[in-house]
Amino acid sequence: MKLPILASLSLATVSAALPSLDVERSAATINSTVLACDALKLVFKSQVFFPGSTNYTAENEHFWTPTDYLSPACVFTPKSALDVSAAILTLVGLKAPFAVRGGGHMPIPGYANTIGGVLIALTDLNTIQLSADKSYVSVGPGRRWEEVYAYLEPYGLVVLGGRVGIVGVPGLLLGGGISFYSNQHGFASDNVIAYEVVLATGIIVVATATQYSDLFWALKGGGNSFGIVTRFDLLSYSSPTVCAGITEIPSTEKDLFLSAVANFGQYGSADSKAAVIPSIFMLGSLNETIYTSALFYDGTNCNQPALANFTAIPALENTYGPTTLATYVEGTDALIADGTRQVFRVISSFANAEALSIVHDTFVEEVTANILNVAGIQASVAFQPVTKNFIQQGINKGGNPQGVDITKAPYFWMVENFSWTDPADDAKIAAFAASVTDTIQAKLVAAGQAAQYHYMNDAGLGQEIFQNYGGTNLAKLKAIRAKYDPLKVYTNLMPGGWKVDAA
The missing domain is CATH 3.30.465.10 (Uridine Diphospho-n-acetylenolpyruvylglucosamine Reductase; domain 3)
Structure with missing residues (x-):
């Protein structure tokens, strides 16, 4: 395989080329990252951006949340796998640190961006x-x-x-x-x-x-x-047409909501075309708790027994009905405020009413007592029911690294999500998120309701992931x-x- 010219450049060659870039730096300031950025610029010209440029800012702020806006030394936007290959050879040869960013939805600073390294932004790999x-x-x-x-x-x-x-x-x-x-x-x-x-x-x-x-x-x-x-x-x-939408349920219907969640958790395998994402939402600005359920059915008849416990609950708003997957997910963007700061944490339990009650009651009590007065705070827990059908399909397709124990299914895989507006509250929210998760986990363990697997995409900083693979x-x-x-x-x-x- 023939690679671009950069793949064969040695460190000495790159260093010798620097004067042609009209860059004046003392020897003391030339380090591996500077060399890497300049070497990439030498070959890829319009695909490398430095601080102060519009493209640099756009790529550095391509992330879902400003908690991820960092300060890469430069941003490289490859247009092909060969471009990525050449960049990797350069970075390895110079021992330059780097980060890779796809959609930018992981809210942990440094997990898809870098301070002082090279950011490889995959924006243009858009086949x-x-x-x-x-x-x-x-x-x-x-x-x-x-x-x-x-x-x-x-x-x-x-x-x-x-x-x-x-x-x-x-x-x-x-x-x-x-x-x-x-x-x-x-x-x-x-x-x-x-x-x-x-x-x-x-x-x-x-x-x-x-x-x-x-x-x-x-x-x-x-x-x-x-x-x-x-x-x-x-x-x-x-799947040309589906049934999908969101119900918004007042806190007065707590018992019906929790009963519906527990029931689906236990019996969700009965109809594999049905899916739900029930959530607790606590809104600091309104001093209010509401319940929401994203409801989904892969079919054209929206009146399904598998979802009847949810659709029967008196709702403040209900958008569930015939649609397409593309239309539904486009509408989800409006539910997520731009520019809010974000933290995730993940919890796993067995899918039953006891585990559900522990998570619900502990989360609501702790949020109310500790952070509900934080500016712009929204705190939520989403319950993701995981059925035996779900796990069996992975086994049928050759298995996967997660190794989830099918004999103990069904499960709730839960994500706690905290959003707020003021950077001054970052440390407080991060500490609370870790603390409330530890409290919930301890209660689940004591009750014999804690499950092993932790879903990586919903996890927070420091949480163990691969240790829990089967x-x-x-x-x-x-x-x-x-x-x-x-x-x-x-x-x-x-x-x-x-x-x-x-x-």
């Missing part, structure tokens, strides 16, 4: 192409799910992906990915049939169930320790990482995210 037989679609990591669904809608097709439109394609898939269709088809990553990957050597490979099969397995939920994925081939399914999967992931990246390029030079070797 989206349906195969000739319409069985799969190839998607670049610069895409967000609302774009993918909109592209497929005229064909009456869908893929398994995010339930919020602005979520990026690569992060969701590398963390596994929960979809409205997961009860039918498993994790979103269980429905990837090929990954185009740039390895730490700069070599570009395509991993499938039959070639680089160990890497293929690892990428189904093993995160970013193995390479940079530059294309995902996703199985498509026919069986011997962590050891297997570490061996695969060592095979494909023996120098730990994607562990040490790219420190952002959860790393299998740190588990």
Whole structure:
């Protein structure tokens, strides 16, 4: 494979080229990152941006939340896998730190951005192409799910992906990915049939169930320790019209709401086409708690017994009805305020009324007592019912690194989400989020209701992920990482995210 000229540049060659860039720096200020930025600029010119430029600002603020706006030394926007390969060879040769950003929805500072390193922004890797037989679609990591669904809608097709439109394609898939269709088809990553990957050597490979099969397995939920994925081939399914929408329920209907959530958690496998995301929302500005439920059914008849317990609850507002997946997820963008600061934490339990009550009561009491007066605060817990059907589909498709124990299903995989407006409150909210999660976890453990698996895409800083993957999967992931990246390029030079070797 022939790479661009940059792939063969030595450190001495790059250093000698610097004067031609009209850059005047003393020897003391030239470090690996400066050399890397200038070397990339030498070859890629219009694809490298420095602080102060409009494009730099746009890429650095491409993230969902300002908690991720950092200060990379430069931003590089590759247009092909070959561009990524050349950049990796340069960064490795110069030992320059870097970060990779897809859709920018992970709110942990430094997990998809960098202070002083090179930010590889995948914005322009935006392939989206349906195969000739319409069985799969190839998607670049610069895409967000609302774009993918909109592209497929005229064909009456869908893929398994995010339930919020602005979520990026690569992060969701590398963390596994929960979809409205997961009860039918498993994790979103269980429905990837090929990954185009740039390895730490700069070599570009395509991993499938039959070639680089160990890497293929690892990428189904093993995160970013193995390479940079530059294309995902996703199985498509026919689903031209669905039933979807959100019900908003007053706090006076707490008992009916919790009963409906517990019932679906226990019996959600009865109809694999149904999905729900019930949530507790606490709004500081209104001093109010409300309940919401995102309801989904893969079909044209919206009057479904599987969702009847939710639709029967008296609602303040109810948008559930016939629609398309693309239309529904586009509407979710309006539910998320621009510019708010964000923290996630993840909790897992068995799906029953006792666990639900512990989480609900503890969360509401702790938020009310400690942070409800914080400016702009919104605190929520979303309950994601995970059925035996969900887990079995992953097993049927060759298994995945998550190794969720099907014998103990069903589960609730929960995400706590805190949003606020003032940076001065960052430390307070982060500390509270960790504290309330620890309190809930301790109560679940004491009641025998805590589950093992923690979903990476909803986790917060410091939470353990790979330690909770089933069986011997962590050891297997570490061996695969060592095979494909023996120098730990994607562990040490790219420190952002959860790393299998740190588990």
